[in-house]
Amino acid sequence: MKPIITRFAPSPTGYLHVGGARTALYNWLYARHNNGKFILRIEDTDTQRSTTESSDAIFKALSWLGIDYDDGPYYQSDRLPLYQEKINQLYEAGKIYPAFDTPEELEIIRQLAMQEKRNPIYDRSALRMSADEVSARMESGSAFVWRFKVPDEGITEVPDLLAGKSLTTSFANSSIGDFIITRPGTKNNPGMPLYNFVCAVDDAAMNISHVIRGNEHLTNAGRQVLLYEAMGLQIPQYVHLPIIMKNGKKMSKRDVDVDGQAPVSVLERAALGYLPEATLNHLVLLGWSHPDGKEIMDVEEMISKFDLDRLSKSNANFDEKKYLFFNNHYIKEKSDEELLELAKPYLIQACLDLTHYSDPEMQKMIGLEKKHFRKLGEIPESLKFYFNEPSTYEQKGVEKDFMRQDYNAASILQFAMEAVKSINVFDTAEINRVLAETVEKSEVPYKVFGPIVRLAITGRVSSPPIADVMEILGTARTITRIDRAIDSIGKMVPSMPPLISGGIITNDI
Incomplete structure (x- = not known):
């Protein structure tokens, strides 16, 4: 049996948000459940938007959640020779071609297609150039992109194992169009390879068996399957997860929690005083259910019970009140000693002088109140009357x-x-x-x-x-x-x- 190898492949263009954290968790759980391997890959080929700060924040968020990886982190920016090798192979096989169109020329092509009520896909004008013209343009240093030549006829099928069932999404090749696999570059200064191409190359090179990700990548999967087939590579099993909803619409950066705050990233949730145990417990139920219907479960039980059969085809609902319920539960599970250590940074941030009391005294303060705490960030407000003599009365x-x-x-x-x-x-x-x-x-x-x-x-x-x-x-x-x-x-x-x-x-x- 082929070993189970999954991966989490974020782009370091921002912080790790809820959707990305769920993707990481599901891949990690599936690998751990099957005694497989979990790989971390940083997809940083978008050099203008990728930052070290974002990469570091992703690592910190995964560490806070307790999601460890067996291999990596691999940076795609370090793997350019491999991608160039695959581009050369595809060119020699006639699967890709250089296109020298300017943005203005592409806009004319798009507008004409719209006027003629055609699908605005590339018209293959670059293929009408002779070999000598192509060579001359390359030698002169003209900028070009590599386009993948999609078969003229037929369909491309993407198999999907969501909910443990073999589902198939089909794309008519005529509707896909010859897509770009690199940014503009020259013969001597190649353009940076793009997402669909490097994703397919790396998943194959890393022997990824299952790609578990959000269903916003479903259209990408069609292009990636075409690339796999063109390169003669084995296609992984795909699992495209339904989107996460909140208040009846797709979760967004503008959403606020029950306290009117708008924590977008996992680390912002951590800063407010959510616990990793509660976060994992909430995340795992955003599209998966325990076979016994349980809601409260630790990581060991998640690993033991997680499989693809229990994934839901329906969109998940991010319930802030349920998240707080989980957080309150795990706060109450902490010993007074543990909880004090977790609370100290918040107490210090609130300018409470901890030298006024011994640790045992502060542990007693915590123990008397902890059943009411929803978040660690609420602890200073609850305890401040011990540290500050009342100057006013309610x-x-x-x-x-x-x-x-x-x-x-x-x-x-x-x-x-x-x-x-x-x-x-x-x-x-x-x-x-x-x-x-x-x-x-x-x-x-x-x-x-x-x-x-x-x-x-x-x-x-x-x-x-x-x-x-x-x-x-x-x-x-x-x-x-x-x-x-x-x-x-x-x-x-x-x-x-x-x-x-x-x-x-x-x-x-």
Whole structure:
């Protein structure tokens, strides 16, 4: 049996986006599932648009995803002698010919075809030149391209294994036209070979068994099959994946996520705090399904279960909410220690001074909140109240709790502060015990007492259990925050001094 060899062949003209990442993942999974080989090839023959920065970003994105390769990276710009050798062979076999047409001449040919309601394909005017004319033009240094001579009649068939079935797409040769396989060049300075040609040459040279890619390449496949046949090379098995949709249309660079951000590339998703595990889990389901209908799966299970039979012929839907669901799941799966290390760059970027707390204290902060995190980038906002003493208080809390008419919030906080000062062992259990006693003595319902204390300490109406928060803050910070809140309330309602009568905290109204 022929070994399974797949490849991922991006052009380094931009960053790795969702569609490219899915293509890389499917090729990698299929190779790993079959104990085959996965090759990385950089298709950089477009020298004007290809950049080292883009290549590096592709490598970084693949590494972040955990997609490793067995061979490569191969750069097509390093393989020009091989392509020239194949061009010479095709020319000698009469399969290609030089065409000296200028852009202006080609536009005239196109306009004439449109007027005559013909398919605007090349009219083969270059073939009407004599051998002597061609030789003279070449020797004079005239620029030309190489065109592939498509058979006049018949059809070209592209077999496809999408969904494990042998599908066939047929192209009438008369509709294809003699396509260009190089950019303009001269005899002494050959033009750079183009995508369809180098793709066919390299896939054959690398013994690629399966080409798994987006169906936008289906029309390219017809031209590549013609090139394979002309060069006497074995045609790989093609799998052309349906497109990825979002909000009912093809996914584009202008799409935004549920938070109004527009992350286009994999690395932008990583920067926002998506995890690679969640990204892989989401990507694998964009056109493939687990045989047992499972949605949550790790990489090992993906490799174990991935095959072509489970690929869908329908367009995939990129669901941002599902992506966040996966991300939240894998965040919750992390230990507090792991999650803190992942969160530290975001905490530092948010200018939070990590020297205020020990790692165990910050791990506890993380553990109390992690079930709510959708992305790592959200962690600083959730934790910043530990690092920054509240300078303002959430308005709805001020109105509902600090400004209550039935109980005096400042007096309640004074009572709470005295209780805090009395605690000898400042841990969650002891804090809970003392607060419960304080509530009982004050005869203030906890549903009144608790929110006032929470708002004073955190500045928020919701937080993790307040005793846990207080333990992390420690005695001094807790007292300072309560004292500051009392002062703030006094400035809000100076005409209402706190009264404590018989343990019951009331407003004098």
